[in-house]
Amino acid sequence: MNISLCIATYCRPERLTVLLDDLVHQEHLPNEVVVVDNDATGSARAVVERRRVLGAPFPIQYDIQPVKNISLTRNRTVTLASGDWIAFIDDDERAPAAWLKQLTETVIRYSADGALGPVVPIVPTDAPSWIRHGRFYEWARMKTGAIIPLNKLRFGNVLLRGALLRDTQTPFDPDYGLTGGEDGDMLGRLVQQGARIVWCDEAVVHEPVEPARLSLRWLLLRALRGGQDFARHRLTGRFGHLTSTGRARLFLRALLQSAIAIGLALLSWPRGQHRAVYWLLKASANLGKMSIFLGWHYREYEGKLT
Structure with missing residues (x-):
């Protein structure tokens, strides 16, 4: 080859x-x-x-x-x-x-x-x-x-x-x-x-x-960007055609999942910080999905949200 x-x-x-x-x-x-x-x-x-x-x-x-x-x-x-x-x-x-x-x-x-x-x-x-x-x-x-x-x-x-x-x-x-x-x-x-x-x-x-990546901030921002990537790909049809109803469901599901994840993070904290961070990253990823609907993008290679 x-x-x-x-x-x-x-x-x-x-x-x-x-x-x-x-x-x-x-x-x-x-x-x-x-x-x-x-x-x-x-x-x-x-x-x-x-x-x-x-x-x-x-x-x-x-x-x-x-x-x-x-x-x-x-x-x-x-x-x-x-x-x-x-x-x-x-x-x-x-x-x-x-x-x-x-x-x-x-x-x-x-x-x-x-x-x-x-x-x-x-x-x-x-x-x-x-x-x-x-x-x-x-x-x-x-x-x-x-x-x-x-x-x-x-x-x-x-x-x-x-x-x-x-x-x-x-x-x-x-x-x-x-x-x-x-x-x-x-x-x-x-x-x-x-x-x-x-x-x-x-x-x-x-x-x-x-x-530089060994921090909660870096992990949260990477999860946020991952959620944004998913939403961008979903909205542009990478995972199949998305109707107006599907767009609304995507936003509402992300809203619900972020709220649940934040609650689970609080409940998990006494059992270990790593367990709580796991759910915080889930929350951040879902916030990333919602942020795309607002036109926000985390420019990782510039280190800023626009």
Whole structure:
């Protein structure tokens, strides 16, 4: 399989360094690696040049996309990629040696157009106990070969047939470029067009959780954005046609569920902070759904609500 491995990066030179080190040891090597830097100053250039000097068993393309927008940056990686298949991995993840091989074997075995794998968080041992007990950074996992539900589609560890992404000049919608959610939107559109995307539970990558994310505030805002992503996708028909009645039900259900979650958070607090935070995150996600009806968007990559 001719594979281009794409990395969108922004101001993470240390993380990018170790990721590139991982990639040279893959059991199934990519045919090329494409790095697109969303930092206009080119902070990743030295990292790529270092890897080239040390040597790599594949060419590494490097480019800068200066406008702060994750969608434009990912789109640039697709434009530069020449492979029949395109893999994506985030710049803060670690890839075990068998990772890409396991993704390729899965798309072949299940005659799929793409495969997603788990991103396993590495929580620091000195993180607050409620964070370590809460497992807030983990995603649901499935049996290898399972078709992934629309509301579980996400990025960070994925291999896709390149032709699916080249059917449009903007596979990732720039409207999601500052809020996030561009990955679920793009994958959802591919599935609606008939793409078969399956799960590969063996193709694990690891994501060290950054200190800035070890806080209730960060978790609440991420849950809020997740709720907003769901509502945006629902309202635009990603999960099927939505009538006016369906829109009203979506809002009222989110209102009811947020109220219930807040009540359960208060009741759960004596049994452990992590249990209460679980319900607070549910409340925040439902508040996010409602906020879309008011035209509010949390721009995660700018750190503000507009």
